[in-house]
Amino acid sequence: MILLVYAFLGMGIFFGVLGNIGVLRFPDVYTRLQASSKCGVTSLLSIFIALMLLKGLTPMTLRILVITIFFLISSPVASHVIGRRAWEQGIAPWRKKPESRD
Amino acid sequence: MDVFLRWKIIRIILTAAYLMVGWILFTGTLALFSIFLGVIFSFCIAFLTYNIFIEESEAARRALLPRIYLLLVYLGVLVFKIYLASFKMSLAVITANMNPRIVHFRTRLKSELARVVLANSITLTPGTLTLNLDEDHLIVHWLNAKTTHSHYAGRLIKSHFEAWLRRIWI
Numbered sequence: 001m002i003l004l005v006y007a008f009l010g011m012g013i014f015f016g017v018l019g020n021i022g023v024l025r026f027p028d029v030y031t032r033l034q035a036s037s038k039c040g041v042t043s044l045l046s047i048f049i050a051l052m053l054l055k056g057l058t059p060m061t062l063r064i065l066v067i068t069i070f071f072l073i074s075s076p077v078a079s080h081v082i083g084r085r086a087w088e089q090g091i092a093p094w095r096k097k098p099e100s101r102d
Numbered sequence: 103m104d105v106f107l108r109w110k111i112i113r114i115i116l117t118a119a120y121l122m123v124g125w126i127l128f129t130g131t132l133a134l135f136s137i138f139l140g141v142i143f144s145f146c147i148a149f150l151t152y153n154i155f156i157e158e159s160e161a162a163r164r165a166l167l168p169r170i171y172l173l174l175v176y177l178g179v180l181v182f183k184i185y186l187a188s189f190k191m192s193l194a195v196i197t198a199n200m201n202p203r204i205v206h207f208r209t210r211l212k213s214e215l216a217r218v219v220l221a222n223s224i225t226l227t228p229g230t231l232t233l234n235l236d237e238d239h240l241i242v243h244w245l246n247a248k249t250t251h252s253h254y255a256g257r258l259i260k261s262h263f264e265a266w267l268r269r270i271w272i
Contacts, residue, residue: 018191019191021195026195030243034191034231034243037226037231038188038191038226039191039195041184045184058130062128062130063127063130069177072222073222076222076225077222080231080233083231083233084234086233087233093243095201095202096202
C-alpha cells in the first residue's frame with residue numbers, strides 16, 4: 001500500500017514539473033492553458049488519491065473526496081474563463097507553419 | 103394546495119437535503135447533536151438561497167435528481183481518461199509536436215448542468231479545451247487536430263461523454 005502511495009506522489013511531482021515546463025515552452029495562450037489545465041489537475045489529483053490511500057476508510061477520506069470533486073469542477077472553469085476572455089479579445093491561435101513554404 | 107406554494111416547498115426541502123449530505127460528509131459523525139444542528143442550519147440556509155440553487159421554472163425538473171450510481175461510474179472513467187490525457191500531454195510537452203485548431207460543434211444535451219459537466223469533461227480530456235459555451239454551441243481548442251469538420255470533430259471529442267451524460271441526466 002505504501003508503495004502505491006509513493007507511486008501516486010511521484011506521479012504528482014512528475015506531472016507538476018512537466019506542466020510547468022509546458023507553460024514555459026508552448027507558443028501562445030491556448031496551448032499554455034492546455035498544458036497548465038491538464039497537467040495541473042492530474043498532479044493535484046494524484047496527490048489527493050495518494051492521501052486518500054494513506055488515510056484508509058476514515059471520515060478524513062470523505063472530506064478529501066469532497067475537496068477533490070470541488071477541485072475537478074473549479075479548475076476547468078478557471079482555465080475556461082481565461083480561454084474565453086482570450087477568444088473574445090480576438091487572439092488568434094498559434095498554427096504550425098506549413099512545411100512547403102520554407 | 104397552491105401549485106406554486108408546493109413547488110416552493112419542494113425546492114426548499116431539496117436544497118436542504120443537498121446541504122445536509124454535504125454537512126454529514128464534512129463532519130463525518132452521526133452524533134445526535136451534530137445532526138440536529140445540521141438540520142436546523144441547512145433549513146435556514148435553504149430558506150434563504152433556494153431561489154439561487156433551483157430555478158423557478160419546472161421545465162428542468164428532471165435535472166435535479168441525476169442517477170447517482172451512473173455518476174460515480176462516470177467519475178471513475180473520467181479520472182482514468184484524465185491520466186491518459188496527461189500522458190499524451192507530457193509527450194507533447196517533451197516533443198513540442200502539435201497542430202492546434204479551433205473547432206465548433208453542437209451538443210444534444212438539454213439540461214444546463216449536463217452541458218456544464220460536458221464542457222468540464224472536454225477540458226479535462228486529451229488535448230481539448232473548451233473556450234465558449236453558448237446554449238448548445240461549443241467552441242473547442244484542439245491540440246493535435248485531426249479534422250476541422252464540425253460534425254466529425256464533435257463525434258471524435260464528445261461521443262462517449264455525451265452518451266453517458268444523456269443516461270445520467272436523461
